[in-house]
Amino acid sequence: MSDAVAAPQDARIEGATARRQARNLPFQFNGNGFEFFRIWIVNILLSIVTLGIYSAWAKVRTQRYFYGNTRLDDSSFEYLANPVAILKGRVIAFACLVAYSVANQVSVTLGLVALALFLLALPWMLVRGLSFRNHNSAWRGVRFGFDGTYGGAAMAFVVWPLLGALTLGLLIPLAVHRQQRFIADNSRFGTTRFELKVGVGPFYMAFLVVLAIAIIGGLLGVLLGTAVPLLMPVLMTAAYLVLFAFISVRLTNLTYGNLHLGANRLQSRYDLGSYLLLMLGNLLGLVLTLGLFYPWAKVRNARYAAEHMSLQAGDDLEGFVAARQQEVSSLGGEMGELFDVGVGL
Template sequence: MMAEASYTLVFQGGILDGFEREQVMQRFGQLFRVSAEDVEKIFGHPRVVLKRNLDRAAADAFLGRLAGIGMAVRLDEAQPATPDPLPVSRTSDADATREAPLPASVAPQPTATSQQSGASDLRAATASVVPTPLVSSAARDNDQPRELPFEFSGNGFEFFRIWIVNLVLSIVTLGIYSAWAKVRTQRYFYGNTRCEGASFAYLAEPLSILKGRLIAFALVLVYILADGFVPLLRIVVTLVFLAIFPWIMVRGLAFRNHNSAWRGVRFGFDGRLGEAYRVFLLWPIAGAITLGLLLPYAAYRQQQFIIGRSRYGVEPLRFEARAGAFYMIALAVIGIGVGGFLLSMLAGAVFPPLSLVAMPAAYLAIFAVSNVMITNLRYNSTALGAHLLQANYRFGSYAMLMLTNTLALGLTFGLFYPWAKVRSARYAAEHISLVADGDLDAFAAAQREQVSAAGGEIGDLFDVDLGI
């Protein structure tokens, strides 16, 4: 009987298009728990053997996971498979390339040669190193990707009762109850949003949110007092706020993701403060200096940071959009703005009252087009391992939703708010879906096991919600 082929996983320092080398190295170190020094060694060698003697299913899993963080890895096939007791071997000086020894934390372990026992031993040997594959090769062969729509089951009357109690108690308690109000609201909308029968969960506690709101209130109070008594101090307070804004964003995103869960698995956020300062401070400043030319690129970098640093369990999300798409959105918005202005001027010249209708219509069009294009871009460019998100917002239906919500809010002096919020949530659920490639139950179970094996959440955990 012919021996089964085995595969060797080889890394030659390549980075996939759309990824930055520094970010890939950082993600590799975080995901595999490798020190910065060892990451430098791995990425600095011309040829590194990451794993030997892998069966096809395990090799595909490694390949897909490493490609997901941006590493250009290849598989070398060997026939027949032979056990290799050494984690990494060096070639002779005469060889054109060298194989770098990996740190002990990621060095491969010997595995059995049979497919069944080999896959089992591989998972056991690398449980703390590489997460379990999303789906096996056999599952990918047998299960075609399927579109799973999101569902929202809330209704306006039900949420109105929650909203009116929240409003009254927040007023009576001078805003203190607003933390509990937020938790009740979030849990209502999370709990009524489902995908493949499983609801989302919001896990934050009101006291954590209250602490953040007290901090925010103190900052606003200082600003108001500075504006009233020491005008020059207002400038200082504004500069201080701008300086800490990236920190606020990182903490807020980490809090939101950590307290969001689906199928018993929390989301997470691994963004670093240095990168946050670049995307939320330096790039917007560069956009202002260039008279707006770099603002679309700044928006691209921000979305790349927010989505690309998020994860589900230990599985990182990928944001695959390009900066050019954000420039297309900017051009569309500018075109509609200029067209709306010219149309209102023309309408006003023909019949002046028409200008009162043309300008609001132009604003509505700008708002609807920008929201539709940005939402579709964000979701259609986001992937979670082998699974994809997709959105199909439509300008006509979304503009009608915004128009009717705005009119109803105005006619009811704001009392239509609960229905407007429910209608918006239902529209989002009806136009967003998950394209699943494999068994989601198995995927979620694998994430739970990996988080448990890691001894808790990866990255910093924050207990303060700053309102992001």
């Protein structure tokens, strides 16, 4: 880590585009499980005492802990969200969630109306959520940003998945590719845009492997399960875990590993074996401690991510300029979180 980290200090060349040797800059994560455990438990304690109001501050503290402990080229990331904005978003989102679940319980038609409204609001929630997250993430005092539109999000997250379902899954890899492209290509650091340079082919390859794992796992489960009935649930669970790990690993490598920012490019080297070990360790820890292992699991995940990613820097990383400030409300982001809308990036 030492030579890469010390480099920018003596690079006092005027003009940001001064070309230098491409450097491979590792990410570093300096968090510690016990330290985060204390933060986590105090977060919960205060959230309980304040009847949930503190949970917005708790979220900011958690995010700040993980951002602040992640370093690149000797500078750490920053999470800048205002807890009051998050609290407002949470209150409104919670009211909507209650209305949604009550509508579902009350009658089938009302449930369908609620679902339609939810689908209409989904793209908006995604765009606002990504805007809020990016706008409040910064490195070296320069904020990230997101410029996606409602239409773009509607295509990527509603229309393409629907087409995927209508074609019995044939277009699902294409839909996933569109979604990742939508998220990446609309994101920027300061005024510089990210770009996802990968075709749809690798997504189809990954899809085929997923199918193969599912089929082989299912067949093995049934075949061995009829011989030794006790093995069936064990094998099914194992197949499920492998499937889950494979999708995480491949999707992360495809999306992060092909992410370009100006002359720089991210590299992602997740691999299935070590990721499975990480997941099994976390699961075991959580089950054995009845959930108290949770903070350590989060720290382990963050460390794994940092250790398996790096930035291939094509310039000195000094030319990124902050964009003009504008405020972004948290509402969409909190809605997305409450409705469990997964956004992977």
